Amino acid sequence: MKDLFRKREFNLFIFILFIIFGVSWRTPSFLYINNFVDILNDTAILSMVAIGQLMIIVTGGIDLSVGSSLALSGMSVALLNQYHPGIPIFMIILISIAIGLLLGSINGLLVSRAKIPPIITTLGTMSIYRGLVFVLCGGTWVSAHEMTEAFRVFPRRSFLGISSLIYLSILIVILFLIFLNLTRTGREIYGVGGNKIASQYVGINLKKIQYIVFTLCGGITGLAGFLWVARYAAAQSETAIGFELQTIAACVIGGVSITGGSGTIIGVVLGAFFMGIVYNALTMINVSPFWQMAIQGFIIIFAIIINTVMDKRNQQLMLRKRSFNE
Amino acid sequence: MNNCIIEMKGIKKYFYGVKALDGVDFKVRTGEVHALIGENGAGKSTLVKILTGVYQPTAGTIILNDKPVQFPSPQVSQKAGISAIHQEATMFPDLSVMENIFMGHHIRNKSNGLLSWREMKDKTQILLDKLELDIRPDTKVKNLSVAQRHMVEIAKALSLNAKVVIMDEPTSALTLREVEYLYKIIRKLKSEGKAIIFISHKFEEVFEIADYFTVLRDGKYIGEGTIADITVDKIVQMVIGRSLAQMYPKLEAEQGNIILKVENLSKIGVFKNISFDLHKGEILGFFGLVGAGRSEVMQTIFGIDTKTSGEVFIDGEKVYIANPSDAMNFGLAYLPEDRQIQGAILAMNIRENITLPIIDRTSRHIFLDRNREFEITDEYGKYIEIKASGWEQLVEDLSGGNQQKVVLAKWIATKPRILIMDEPTKGIDIATKATVHNFISELAKKGIAIILISSELPEILGMSNNVIVMHEGVITAKFTREGANSKKIIRAAIGSISK
Ligand SMILES: Nc1ncnc2c1ncn2[C@@H]1O[C@H](COP(=O)(O)OP(=O)(O)OP(=O)(O)O)[C@@H](O)[C@H]1O
Ligand SMILES: [Mg+2]
Numbered sequence: 071m072k073d074l075f076r077k078r079e080f081n082l083f084i085f086i087l088f089i090i091f092g093v094s095w096r097t098p099s100f101l102y103i104n105n106f107v108d109i110l111n112d113t114a115i116l117s118m119v120a121i122g123q124l125m126i127i128v129t130g131g132i133d134l135s136v137g138s139s140l141a142l143s144g145m146s147v148a149l150l151n152q153y154h155p156g157i158p159i160f161m162i163i164l165i166s167i168a169i170g171l172l173l174g175s176i177n178g179l180l181v182s183r184a185k186i187p188p189i190i191t192t193l194g195t196m197s198i199y200r201g202l203v204f205v206l207c208g209g210t211w212v213s214a215h216e217m218t219e220a221f222r223v224f225p226r227r228s229f230l231g232i233s234s235l236i237y238l239s240i241l242i243v244i245l246f247l248i249f250l251n252l253t254r255t256g257r258e259i260y261g262v263g264g265n266k267i268a269s270q271y272v273g274i275n276l277k278k279i280q281y282i283v284f285t286l287c288g289g290i291t292g293l294a295g296f297l298w299v300a301r302y303a304a305a306q307s308e309t310a311i312g313f314e315l316q317t318i319a320a321c322v323i324g325g326v327s328i329t330g331g332s333g334t335i336i337g338v339v340l341g342a343f344f345m346g347i348v349y350n351a352l353t354m355i356n357v358s359p360f361w362q363m364a365i366q367g368f369i370i371i372f373a374i375i376i377n378t379v380m381d382k383r384n385q386q387l388m389l390r391k392r393s394f395n396e
Numbered sequence: 397m398n399n400c401i402i403e404m405k406g407i408k409k410y411f412y413g414v415k416a417l418d419g420v421d422f423k424v425r426t427g428e429v430h431a432l433i434g435e436n437g438a439g440k441s442t443l444v445k446i447l448t449g450v451y452q453p454t455a456g457t458i459i460l461n462d463k464p465v466q467f468p469s470p471q472v473s474q475k476a477g478i479s480a481i482h483q484e485a486t487m488f489p490d491l492s493v494m495e496n497i498f499m500g501h502h503i504r505n506k507s508n509g510l511l512s513w514r515e516m517k518d519k520t521q522i523l524l525d526k527l528e529l530d531i532r533p534d535t536k537v538k539n540l541s542v543a544q545r546h547m548v549e550i551a552k553a554l555s556l557n558a559k560v561v562i563m564d565e566p567t568s569a570l571t572l573r574e575v576e577y578l579y580k581i582i583r584k585l586k587s588e589g590k591a592i593i594f595i596s597h598k599f600e601e602v603f604e605i606a607d608y609f610t611v612l613r614d615g616k617y618i619g620e621g622t623i624a625d626i627t628v629d630k631i632v633q634m635v636i637g638r639s640l641a642q643m644y645p646k647l648e649a650e651q652g653n654i655i656l657k658v659e660n661l662s663k664i665g666v667f668k669n670i671s672f673d674l675h676k677g678e679i680l681g682f683f684g685l686v687g688a689g690r691s692e693v694m695q696t697i698f699g700i701d702t703k704t705s706g707e708v709f710i711d712g713e714k715v716y717i718a719n720p721s722d723a724m725n726f727g728l729a730y731l732p733e734d735r736q737i738q739g740a741i742l743a744m745n746i747r748e749n750i751t752l753p754i755i756d757r758t759s760r761h762i763f764l765d766r767n768r769e770f771e772i773t774d775e776y777g778k779y780i781e782i783k784a785s786g787w788e789q790l791v792e793d794l795s796g797g798n799q800q801k802v803v804l805a806k807w808i809a810t811k812p813r814i815l816i817m818d819e820p821t822k823g824i825d826i827a828t829k830a831t832v833h834n835f836i837s838e839l840a841k842k843g844i845a846i847i848l849i850s851s852e853l854p855e856i857l858g859m860s861n862n863v864i865v866m867h868e869g870v871i872t873a874k875f876t877r878e879g880a881n882s883k884k885i886i887r888a889a890i891g892s893i894s895k
Contacts, residue, residue, distance in 0.1 A: 253762045254755050261752055264741035270700065271730065271738050272753035272806075273721030331743040 079325060079337045085373055086344055093351040105350070107232070113346035114239035115294045115301075117339045119313070120320035121246050122287030124338045127321055128263040129283050130330030131188030135177060136291050137313035138199035141305075143169040143295030145203050148212040148221075148305035155218045162221065166296035167289050173199060174288015178281035188284075196314070204307050214303035225301040235297060242290060247335050259283060263330035320345055323373050344373060400459075401426050401591050402447070402478075402560060407456035409442050409615075411793070414785050416442040417453075418615040424560065429582060429592045431606035431623070433635055435825040436797025437783040438612040440595050441483050444562050447593075448480045449473035471500065479558035481549040483565050483595075483796045483823075484736060489538035494520040496537050497552045523551040527581060541686060543574035550581060561585060562593040565796065567601055568823045571685045571851045572886070579605050597797070597825050598852075599628050611635055636827045644833055644858025651861065652676030654712070655845045656814050658697065661706030666692050667869035670706070674814065674845045679836065681860030682849040684889050689869040690849045691733050694816045698730040699723045710814075724753065727813030731804060731820055733849075735796075739803035742792040746784055747773040749791055750806045776805040780835070781828055797823045804832065808839075815839065816847040821855065833859060853882050867891045 094101040119136050126133045147166045150157060173195070180191040214222060225235040250256040261269045262279045270276060299305040324341030326333030348369050352362045402424045409417040417439045424430050432440050445451045447458070449467035457464050460476055467473040487496050498516045505512040520533040529547050537545060546566055553561045563582075567575050582592055582605055594606055602609065603623060611618040611634045618634050656674040661667070667689040674680050682690045695701045697708060699717040708715055710726050717723045723730070732738035740749055751758045751769045758768045773787045782801045784794060791802055800823050807815070817836070821829045836859060840846055850856050856863055863880045865873040865888035873888035 252764055254759050254764060255762070257748065257752070257755060257764060260744065260748075261741055264743040265737075267738050268732075268741050269752075271720055271732055273719070273724050274752075275719075275721065327743075331741075 079334060079340060082324065082337065082340045082344060082373065086340065086347060089344075089347055089351060093355060097354045099354070105354075107236075109343070109346045109350050110236050111233055111301075112350070113342045114235045115297055116313075116316055116320060116345065117342040118239050118242045118290050119287075119294050120317040120324075120338045120342050121242060121335055122290040123314075123317040124321050124324075124326055124333050124335065125246075125250070125259060125283040126188065126287055127318075127326050127328060128259055128330055128333050129279060130263050130266070131181065131280065131283070132192065132318070133177065133284065133287055134189065134192040134314045135173070135196040135199055136287065136317055137310040138196045138203070139170055139173040139288060139291045140295045140298060140313060141203045141307070141309040141311075142173060142199045142206075143292040144299035144309055145206050145212070145295075145305045145307075147296050148217065148299045149206060151218055151221045152212055152216045159220050159224055163293065163296055167292045170292015170295060171285055171289040174291065175281065175285040177288065178284030181284060182277035182280040200307075200311075203309070207305070207307055209307060212299070212305040217300070217303060221300055222303050223300075225297050235301065238293070238297070242293075243335060243339060250335060255279070255282065260331065263332070265331075316345065319370060323370060345370070399426050400424070401461060403459040404443070404447070405457050405459070407443065407446060407458075408454045409439075409446060409451060410454045415615050417446075417612075419456075420612060420615070420617045422610055422617070423620075424591045424593060425608075426559070426591050427586055427589045428608055429586055429594055429606045431602045431609040432593055432595045432612070433602065433609055433631065434612035434618075435635060435827060436801070436823075437614075437795040438635075438825075439615040440612060441564055441795060442615075443612070444480055444482070444564055444593070444595070447473065447560075447562065448478055474500070474556055474558075477557065477559035478562070479553035479556050479560070480562035481546060481553070481564060481566055487537050487545060487549070490536060492534045492536055493524075493531060493540075493548050493551075494533040496548060497523065497555050499552075501556065519555065520551070523554055526554070527551055543570050543577075543686065546570070546578070547581070550585075558590065560591045560593065562595075564595045565597070565823055566594075567596055567598065572853075573685070573890075575601070597823065597829075599631065599826070602631075603628070613637060632826065635825070644854070651678050652843060655710065656697075657709040657712075659707045659709070661693065661696065661708070662704050663692065663696055663701065664704045667696075667866075670871060672864055672871070672874075674847060676843045676845050677840050678861050679840050679846045679848055679859055681856040681863040682847060682866065683851070683853070683856045683863060683885055684866035686851070687868070688866040688889070690866050691818050693866075694730060694818060694847065694849065697723070698728060698816065700730075724810065724812075729753075729807045729810045729812035729815050731807040731815070731817045733818040733822070735800050735803045735822075739806075740791045740799055742799075743790065745788045745790050746777065746782065746794075746802055747787045749802050750776060750809055753806060753810050772809055773805075776809050777802075779831075780805050780808075781831060797825055797828070800824055801828065808835070812844065814845045814847075816849070818849045819851065820848070821850070821852070853885065856885070857882065865889050 099105065119140065123133055123136060143166050146169050147162050150165065151162060177191055177195055180186050181188050225233060227234045229237070250259065258269070258274045258279055261274055262276055266276060298310060320341035321333065321338055322328060323344055324333070324337030326338060348366055352365060357365060400423050404420065404422040407417050407420045407422070420439065420443060422443065432443065434440050442451065446453050447467070449470040449472055452468070458467065459465070465476065467476070488499065494516055497520055503512050503515050504510065517533045524531060524533065527547055527550065529544070531540065531544060537548065540548065550561070566578060570578065585592055596602055606623050608620065608622055609631070610620040611631065613635065652675055654673045655676050659671050661670040670693050672680070684690050692701060696703050697717070699719045699722050708717065715726060717726065736742065741752070747769050750773045758772060759765055770787060777787060780801050782805065783798050791799055794802065804820060821832055824832065836846060836848070848856070848859055857880060861877050863875045863885060864871055865885055867889055868891065872891065873884070875884065
C-alpha cells in the first residue's frame, strides 16, 4: 500500500473525498451506493483505455488514435453480430481484441520501424481508422434492435450486484499493475521513458518496447470497443469522438509525467474516476448543461494545480517516514 | 585582504531529513580565487545553489557587502552580481550563443520595447573577443565543444557584470590545454577584482589556481586557510578525516591470451584504421584530447554506432555486434562518459538503475525479484561507497559524484569479461578514486580485460599496462608501461607523431 498511494495519487484521493463530501452535503443522494456503482460503470471503459494511454505516455509517446480504434473495432463487431448473430459472445470479444491489437500494432510499427513520431503517426491513423468506420457502416447506425440480446446485455450482466464491465476493468487493472510493476518489460518501459539513450546503452531494445506499448494499448482499446457499443447499444460513425483527449486528461490528472518516465496505474484509475465523479456531481447538483463543460475543465485544471503544489510536501513526509523506518 | 564581498553564516539545508548542510560558514573576498573542497556529497553544490537562489536555506544568513540579503530566486541573486556555472548543464542547446548569453536579461530597444538583437550581437562579439574565443554569436550551442560551452557560460557571467563567479567542477570535462586556457581567464577575472569560487576534486588544480580554501565534510564546516600555507597531505586529511592510502595501486596482474582484437576499424569522418589487441588481465589506457575519437571507437565496438569497415575478434573469432545487447552477450560492458545523458536514468531510484543491465539475471523468468535486486545493489553500492539516504533514493537527488558512482556500480555489476571505462573517475573525490582504482586493479587481477579512457595523465600512467594515444581519429602512438612518460604521451596527443 505505501508504494501504491504515493505522492500525487494520494493528493488526488484526498481531493476526490473532498468533492464527494462537498457534493453530498448539498445532494445526499449522491452518496447512495447505487450512484457510485453508476459512476464506476461510467468510468470503467475510460480507466481501461487510459491505462493503455499511460503505457505509451510513459515511454515518451502519445496515442491520439484510441478514439478511432475504439470506434472501428466496436463497429466491426457490431456489424459482425448483426449479420452473423450465431457467433458466441466470447468469440466476439476475442475478435474485438484482435482487431484492436492489429490497429495498435500498425501504430507500433510506424513509430518503431518507420521512426515517425508518435504524435504524427497517431494523428494520421486517427483519421484513417475513423475513415474506415465510415466505409464499414456506410454512414448508417447499428442500433439496439439490430444487436442480439446476448451482445447488448453483456456489459450489464451482473454477479453479486457488480457488472461484468466493472469486473473486466478490474481484471485489466490487475493485469497491468502486475505487468508494469513486477515484470522485466514493465521496468524497461519506465527505463525507456526516463532516458532513451541510457536505456539503449544497457541493451534495452527501444523498438521492441515501442511496439509492445502501442500494441497492448490497441488490444485494450479493442476490448473497450466492444464494451462501448454493447453498453450504449449503438455503433455509429461518431462513436467515441474526442475520447483520446479524455484518456490523456485522466493520465495527466493522475500525475503521469507527459514527458515520459513516470506515472502509475493507480493514479490513472483515480484520474478517470475523478473525471467521472465531477461529471456525475455536476449533473446531480443541477448545473446547467451549458456550464457543465466549462466547469469540468476548470475543476480539472484545479486538480492538477493542487496535485503539483502538494507533491513536494508529501514527498517530504514520505521520505521522513522512510528514514525513520531504517 | 579583509574586504569580504560575501559572508555566509551558519547555513543549514535539510532535504526531507537529509542534512546536506549543517551550519556552514563561508567567506569570499574580492580579487580572490576561493577553492571549495570536499568529498562527494559534502554539500558543495548545495552551498552554491543557496548562494545563487536555487535553494532556500533552512537556516543561516547571507551577508553581501556588509548587508544581510535574501535570494528568493536566481534572478535576485544574479541582479546582486552573483553568477554561476553549475555542475550540470544549464544551457539551451538549440539556441545560439548570443541567445544563451542574454537569456533572462535580454536587451530591449528603448523606443519601441522590442528585443534589440543587433545590440546583443555586438555585445556578444565584444565578450567573445575579450575571452579570445573563436566562435560566432549565432552558432548554436549544441555545435560547441564542452570547453567552449564553459567559456560561453563565463561570457554570460561577464555580461551580467557579475562580481562573484562560481565554477562548480568546470574542469571535469576539459583537457589539459583547455584547463590552461581556463586558468588564464580566471586570472584575468581576478585581476579585475572579481571573486571566483572554484570547486574541483583535483588538488593539482586547486594548488595551481586558488589563493584560499574552505573545506566541507558531511555538510559541516571543517576549516579554511590560505593555499600558500598548506600542503596537499594536510588538505587531504581535512577532506576525508584521515590520511590517504596509496593512490595508484601497482598492478601485479598476469596477462593472458588476447581476448579482444580490433583490426582496421574505421568510420568515415570520425576515426580511421584503429587496430589494437587487448589481453586478459590487461589494463589498456587510451589517452587523447577531447574530440580525438576515443569514445566513438568504443561506442562502435559496443554496437551503439555502426562502423564503415574493419573487424572485431573476441577470443580469436570474428564477431558481429549490431547493438549493445549483442555486445553484452559477448561479455562486454561500456561505462559511458556522460552520466546524465548516457549513464543514469535520473527518474529511477538507485536499485532500479544498478540492476537495469542485469535485469535478466536478477529476475525470475519474466518477473522481477526485488530482494535479489536489493542484495546486489547493497553489495556494489556499499563497496563503491555511494552516499545516499537509502537504495530507494532517486538518482536525480544524489550529488554529482554519487551519480557517477551509481553508473560505475551498474556496469561493474554486469561482471563483464571485457570492461570499457570512459572517464570512470570524472567528478569523483580522491578517497573514492583510490577505491575505484583499487577495484580496477582487482578486476584485472581476476583476468578481466580493461580499456581505460581517461584525460587524466596521472591516472593513465598510474593504471595502464599499455597506453594508446589518439589524435583526430587516428592512433598516433602506442607505449608500454615502461616506455611511457608524460612528455611523449602529450606530444602524441597533440599530433606530433613520435615513433
Ligand atoms: N534535491 C535533493 N534532494 C535530496 N537530497 C539532496 C538533494 N540535493 C542534494 N541532496 C543531498 O545533499 C548532499 C550534498 O549534495 P551536494 O550536491 O551539495 O554534494 P557535492 O559536495 O556537490 O558533491 P559532488 O562532489 O559529488 O558534486 C548529498 O548527500 C545529496 O544526496
Ligand atoms: Mg556537486
